[in-house]
Amino acid sequence: MTDDRQNKAFPVSWDQFHRDARALAWRLAGAGPFEGIVCITRGGLVPAAIVARELGVRLIETVCIASYHDYTKQGEMQVLKPIADVVTAAAGEGGRGLLVIDDLVDTGKTARVVREMLPSAHFATVYAKPLGRPLIDTFITEVSQDTWIYFPWDMGLSFQPPIRDGVA
Numbered sequence: 201m202t203d204d205r206q207n208k209a210f211p212v213s214w215d216q217f218h219r220d221a222r223a224l225a226w227r228l229a230g231a232g233p234f235e236g237i238v239c240i241t242r243g244g245l246v247p248a249a250i251v252a253r254e255l256g257v258r259l260i261e262t263v264c265i266a267s268y269h270d271y272t273k274q275g276e277m278q279v280l281k282p283i284a285d286v287v288t289a290a291a292g293e294g295g296r297g298l299l300v301i302d303d304l305v306d307t308g309k310t311a312r313v314v315r316e317m318l319p320s321a322h323f324a325t326v327y328a329k330p331l332g333r334p335l336i337d338t339f340i341t342e343v344s345q346d347t348w349i350y351f352p353w354d355m356g357l358s359f360q361p362p363i364r365d366g367v368a
């Protein structure tokens with residue numbers, strides 16, 4: 201389901217996502233070491249697990265934010281759970297030494313809210329769109345602003361009609 205501004209689709213398989221998240225870990229290996237990871241739920245949970253495993257990070261925290269309701273429609277930003285003091289205490293001033301992970305940055309609104317909490321942390325996403333890209337320190341793949349990324353946890357296998365029957 202896409203609106204007029206999201207007219208291209210970029211479906212990502214589990215395999216592809218694992219490869220891209222591992223590529224992110226490779227890139228981040230040179231930017232650490234990190235005291236801990238803060239993942240932006242829910243989308244950040246999956247890449248955070250993969251990056252934590254690759255970089256050997258065991259202090260993992262969530263910041264719980266919801267903004268997209270109804271798939272592509274962004275609503276009011278809600279911080280459902282802030283970052284625990286025990287995690288910020290383990291880091292330097294402004295969250296220096298923490299790694300913040302999300303699956304993607306789109307408009308940058310979510311990342312901006314977390315940046316206010318942790319101005320000196322390192323921000324990483326697997327995918328980035330141009331509007332949000334300046335808020336992120338490290339990412340793997342850029343897609344255009346009018347592309348909607350379909351993640352594997354939002355999709356399932358379904359029958360595809362043969363090409364000769366025409367496509368929708």
Ligand SMILES: O=P(O)(O)OC[C@H]1O[C@H](OP(=O)(O)OP(=O)(O)O)[C@H](O)[C@@H]1O
Pocket residue numbers: 240241242243244265266267268269274302303304305306307308309310311332
């Ligand atoms: O850059 P932005 O325009 O703010 O969009 C990016 C955010 O939107 C999605 O999360 P969503 O709020 O849909 O929640 P979810 O991770 O629980 O699916 C995505 O996981 C990012 O966190």
Ligand SMILES: [Mg+2]
Pocket residue numbers: 240241242243244302
């Ligand atoms: Mg999210």
